[in-house]
Each structure stands twice: as C-alpha cells, then as structure tokens.
Amino acid sequence: MTVESTAARKPRRSSGTKRAAGAAGARKTAAATAQPHDAEPQLVQLLTPEGERVEVADNPDIAEFAPFVADITTDDLRDLYRDMVLTRRFDGEATALQRQGELGLWASLLGQEAAQIGSGRALRDDDYVFPTYREHGVAWCRGVDPTNLLGMFRGVNHGGWDPKINNFHLYTIVIGSQTLHATGYAMGVAKDGADSAVIAYFGDGASSQGDVAEAFTFSAVYNSPVVFFCQNNQWAISEPTERQMRVPLYQRAQGFGFPGVRVDGNDVLACLAVTRWALERARRGEGPTLVEAFTYRMGAHTTSDDPTKYRRDEETAAWEAKDPILRLKAHLLATGGADEAFFEQLEVESETLGKRVREVVRAMPDPDTMAIFENVYADGHALVDEERAQFAAYLASFEGGE
C-alpha cells in the first residue's frame, strides 16, 4: 500500500485540499486568524458527546477504523472509564497538592483523558512511548506508579522512573525534542527487525518546532515505525492554534509523505481505534502516521498560568459539553454497561488513590546533597570528582565547628 493511495482514498486523512494549499498569500497575513481550521473539524468519532455509538452505516468514513475496536467488550469499556476517572482524580490531587505548596508546579491533563487513555491502551507492552510532561494518563496505562510522576514537579529529581521497565521514556520539557528521540528509537526498532512500534506525544504548539518537522522528515525517509500523536488541545500556554498553523494540523503529514488522521480527542473509543490502526501500519512496515487528537485543555497550561486572561468562558463551556468521561458514562448507563454500584465503587477507589498520592508526596524525601554530583557522567570526570571532594570537605568543615 503506498502512502499516496492511502491518502487519496480516505477523506479524513491528509488529502491535500486545494483550499488549504497556497491559501496564504504574501499580502494576506493580517487575515491569518480566519483560516479553515476554525471551521468545525472533520474527525473520526465513534462515540458522540451524548454517549451514542456512531455506526458505520451512518458515517462510512469511520469504516476503516471501527473494526479496530470491534473486540472491545462492555468490560473493556468499564476499564477505559475507570482509567479515565482515576487519571482525572490523580491529576486533580496533584493540582491540589501544588496549591498546598507540596509541588512546585503541575501540568494538568484535565480534559485530555480520552486522548491519553485511548492511545495508551492501544499500545503493546513492547511498544515504546516518548511523552511530553503532561502524559499522566499514558503513564498510567504503562504501569508507571503515578506518584513517580510527581518527583520532578516536587523538585526531588528530573524523572523518577526507569524508562526501560515500562518502555515509557522520561518526560521531556523542551518542546518537541522527544519526537526526534522517538524517530531514532523507531529507526533502531526497524534495524533490529522487531515488530514493535514507537509513539511520540506532543502538542499543537510543538508542531511549530523545527524538531517536529525534522522528525517527520527522518521518519518518512527511513519509513520508521513511529506514530506521532499530537494532542491538539487548542492552546500553547496563551497562544491559540491560529498562532501555530494555517492549515489543519493532520494535513501536514501529507507533505512529508505519510497519512494524517484527525480523531475526536474526547472520544476514548475513537482514540483507541485510530491509534491501533496507526500502530498496525507501523508494525506492518508501512511507516509513520500523524494522529491529531482534537481535544481541549480544560485547565491551565500549568499551575503557573491563568487561562482567564487569554480565553473565553464560552469556549471552555462548549468543550465541557464534550467531556470525555461524561460521554462514556452516558453510554455505559444508556446501554446498561455499568450500574450505580460500579460508579460508587470507582468513587471509593478514586479517594483511595488520592489519599495515597497525598501521603506519598508529603513523605517524599529531599535528595542527598551529594546527589548533585552523581550521574553527571557514566565514566566519571575529573572536574566533577574535584568539585565533589571540595564541596564534601566544605560541608564537613561545619561538623563540630560550633
């Protein structure tokens, strides 16, 4: 299957609309805020905001993706729901802990649970994940203890987990850098002849970074088994997507020679289906895919900013109606997939998780002072050795000195 034929067959993919191409005339930059992506986006959706399943008969465009969740049982749906609820509870607890001074900073995923759980649950154990610093839901799916995510935000380490245990790389703060690491890793997977895949998470703001474009270039020319999973949450701190792009993001993939798909990022089932589809392409040796999960960051970028200064309440309210957790709950209730006892039990479980997170964070010890000098180099370094010895002697000079 060639990329060109794939792109031509499916309207949801980057098919190079004439409207988008060349839309930006040299003298039209002032009109940059009224671009096609402002329009209601076309996206792959399997579960409506009201919680109703979308049937292929009603929307043939989802025919390619729907089979990827044909095996999902009611039990599975309840598990996805549980994942989203617990992730949101954890995230809320972390936000509260930041307000209480226990964390220096927190980057909330509120609103992005479906994108993260849907894509995260699509992965196999031997797949490898390269996250940003907001992928708490994906970390949950990888089996990383959520309390381990808090060390860097509390300021006791820069990571806190061994990436190789869960195939979940450390959070990357410099925007977009990890897309290249994912691409290189995927090049290695292909060299090894393995049939696993790699997924790189990034945001709409990161799509402006050169590194992301270079990752697209490298993965395309080496046909690397990598899925680029962009959570377009509409805002890069205070900059709206209009400041990042003039054509819908998923369409960018076509220029690099691989398919791009826009999925309803608040629909956990659609995110699961599309990510599975993209991972399968990677495993079959068909190269990279760009998935744009169209979603919304309900909270602040981090606890340091104030979204009321840069975005409208009406916008946020409109997205509240598309809440990923509420829609799956509506579906479970409407179909008899879960009863009140299930939701009550989950509430208990959530509180237990919140309590554990609180306790672990508060008990987190500061690192040993001499840790400053540890792991700067694998093979050692004379300057580090010298400074370590000098600082140790300096600290020792206080002992018994009074």
Place this chain on the structure above:
Amino acid sequence: MAVQKLTIAKALNDSLRKALETDPKVLIMGEDVGKLGGVFRITDGLQKDFGEERVIDTPLAESGIVGTAIGLALRGYRPVVEIQFDGFVFPAYDQIVTQLAKMHARSLGKIKMPVVIRIPYAGGIGAVEHHSESPETLFAHVPGLKVVSPSNASDAYWMLQQAILSDDPVIFFEPKRRYWDKGEVDVEAIPDALHGSRVAREGTDITLAAYGPMVKVCLEAAAAAAEEGKSVEVVDLRSMSPIDFDGLQASVERTRRLVVVHEAPVFLGVGSEIAARITERCFYHLEAPVLRVGGFHAPYPPARLEDEYLPGLDRVLDAVDRSLAY
C-alpha cells in the same frame, strides 16, 4: 605491521572501520557520509563495506541527526555522528545541550548516551563563513559532555576508538587543516587515557599548552625558540572536558611559566579556565601571569584575513617573550 604511517584523515577512517568491525551496534550517521565518504572523505569506503544500515546518509538537518542518534542510543546503538562543519553544529546545539548531555543525569544513571559527535573544526583552509570556527568552549562548559581534540594521527586513531567506547557523549573536534598531516600509528599500542594530557616536547623555561591544530604551531614555536636558547615545553591537552590539570600543573611547576594557545576567542575561552585554575594551583610557583594567545572577540574573518587572525609562530613567540620578561 602494527606501526603505520598515516594521515590524520586515514587514521580516523581506519578507526571508524575498526569500530564498525568490532561492535555491530556502532553506526555512522551524517550528511554525505555514505557514497561520498564525507566532504573530507573521513568515512570513505565505509558504506560500501558495511552497508547503508550501518553507514547512514541522513537528511540535511543537524538537529534531526543528533536527535535521532539519541533515540538510537536509547535503543542500544552507538551512533557516531558527523557534523559537516563546525559552524553547522548550532542547529543541533539544543539537542546536544538540553538532551544528550543531560539524559544520564536526569535518568539517575539508568540511561547511557554513547554518542560521538565528530566535528571538523577550526580554520586555516581558506574556507567560507561558518567553516572555520572553534566552538569547543561552548561544549566544554556543558556538564555531561566530554570534549576532545587530537593533534596527530596516533591520537586521531586511538582517541576516536576510546570516544566510541565511552558511555558518555563525546564531542570530537577534528583539526581539519591537519587532516593531511602524517604520523605514526601503532594499532596494537596501549593508548594514553582519553582525558589525559601529553608532553609533546620537553623543556625547562616555559610551558606552552595547546590542543588540536595549535599543537603543531606550538611545536614549531618551541623549535624556533630553541635556536634562541630558550627551552620550551609543549603540553598537548588533548581533552578540553575534562582538562588534565594535574598533568599541566606538573609541567608548570617545572617551568614556572605558562602560555595557553588556541584558535577560539580568548575571552571566556578554554585558556581563561586554565589561567584561573593554574593560578590557584601554582600561585607560589609562577614567575609570570598565565598568558593567553588566541582568536579575537570578532567573527571569524574572511579567508584572506585568517592568517592574521589565527595564532601563528610570531604571536606565540611574542607571548613567550612577554612571559619570560617578568
């Protein structure tokens, strides 16, 4: 035959070949490193013998080259990356400084980054802008990186082997105007440690410290000074991070005078650090302040002016005279 007479370029080529033969995880990556063999032919013939999966021609994107090398290292490979020229490393500087250098530390030692970045550097070949720079200080200043530069064929061969074997990222600066200088290489020798300095010429009156392309200039200066009855010691630093201060201190305690020579701008350069540390260590031994000879705080000039810009025999000898005059 263990001892061969090779150019630095050939020694580097042999070294890469040896690394590819020894460890199947070693990869060569860069622009034009395949069929062309690199613009300086350092990778000549390697793709032909080891294939496109081991010797990888990359897109023209330096951040991409280093960023994907990081990913390959995470997967267990040992990439040796070529940046075509010194001035082109800056698009990759972010990946080198914010990612490559810190991966080991922020993973609390769980991740190793055995990546070598080879950079043909410094001037003297009549090149155009961005092809003659000496950015070593910018890398030596970054914790997590090791920065080295060979000055002769034997070091070119062995230091590159050692850099590839290192589990730390190494920025490997190749003195491009010395590529065609020949020297003896003993491929069965036990090499000096990667981080150690070497006394390239013994002397008793003053120490000249240099690395890479300036070692030859200093050796020529020492020979010229000898005709005037001055005994000049030349220390080849070989490594700019770490710097072998113990070795240098031993030399300065013998000669009591030190001049540091490099092509990079003097201001906040490697020489500045050496002057400060040697002053701390050797204050009561020194007969003169540590002097520095190097580039100016100006962009590297057009090629027709580079002979004036680059420290040459006369500027080095002038500094020797100034030091001895104290």
